[in-house]
Amino acid sequence: MTRLPKLVLLLPLASLAGCAGQLRDYVGPRASIVRPQLIRYGFSLPEITCVGDRLGQTLRPRQLRFLVRATSNVERPYYDPDRFSPRDFLWAAGGLRDPDVQTAIRRAYEECRVQAAPRIAEAPPVPAPPATGGPLPATPRPPVWLNLGAAPSGQSIAVDGASLEQEESARVAWFRMIDPPPAGTSLHAYRLRIDCRTRIIRPLAHRLYDSTGAVVEERDYSEPEQLPSPVEGGTVTEIAFLSLCT
Structure with a gap:
């Protein structure tokens, strides 16, 4: 009987290991992908549970990962310089330019009764991606x-x-x-x-x-x-x- 080289046998396992993150997204609850960012943006506990579940049901894991990246790259709040809020989360998500994500967030806010009315006096600019030279230095903010x-x-x-x-x-x-x-x-x-x-x-x-x-x-x-x-x-x-x- 011909024996396959050990390297050939190990290749499928190595491929699976490289995809561990993606497999975890599909096997585990999708709400856990975005929940830490909801905490960072000042949602209440019921809102974190509700919005996280709604986004997990509506968006694909890839969209959720891009959403986490977009919201985590924002160093300074737009609406209140002292703290992040659900309004900032929606604003930061605008940097993705994905209408499906925007619609999913707005729908989750409506279903979960999250207060995130936008400013009337001025429209917020779309957040820019971080500079290629590296992330901006963190600015100390009051604890939430x-x-x-x-x-x-x-x-x-x-x-x-x-x-x-x-x-x-x-x-x-x-x-x-x-x-x-x-x-x-x-x-x-x-x-x-x-x-x-x-x-x-x-x-x-x-x-x-x-x-x-x-x-x-x-x-x-x-x-x-x-x-x-x-x-x-x-x-x-x-x-x-x-x-x-x-």
Whole structure:
């Protein structure tokens, strides 16, 4: 019997590995492709669920990936210089020049009761693609804290949507805990990297706030301090994972 070379046998597997991202888009829920950007643009939790589901049902994975790229490339809000909003999301999507995407977003806004009325005084310009010399430097913006939900212990976790960074298989953002009364919102926040494939969380930095919400201390963790830990079921880390990765 003729034996095929090992290289020939491995080629199909290599091809499948190269298409892992595309296969994941078709097998998994499509809403998860765009959900992190909805958090970044200041949608409420019900709006994130509703709009994400509607776009996942209406648009193809390729369109959703282009939408994520277009909205993540925008560094500064158009309507409010301090924070992104659903209106900015619709405006940023205009850079795709895809009428199907625009129609899908407007329809999702209508069905999900998202308030995103455009300005009447002036029409926003179509966002330009980033310069070839590299992305614009990030401009610090006020945090937009979104409570992702509570664990059985009663503790909640909130994410700063303005800080959210979306990687191919990970999410990076600032998080803080909200303990049951009388403790309330913690003055400590942590910048975490959540690996959506391995379910591993790695702390990257720490902040301390005062009672007014101003940052009084900030420190990046050194590599030895970035100790990885698994996402544990029934905890706030699982809530963060499910909200940003699924």
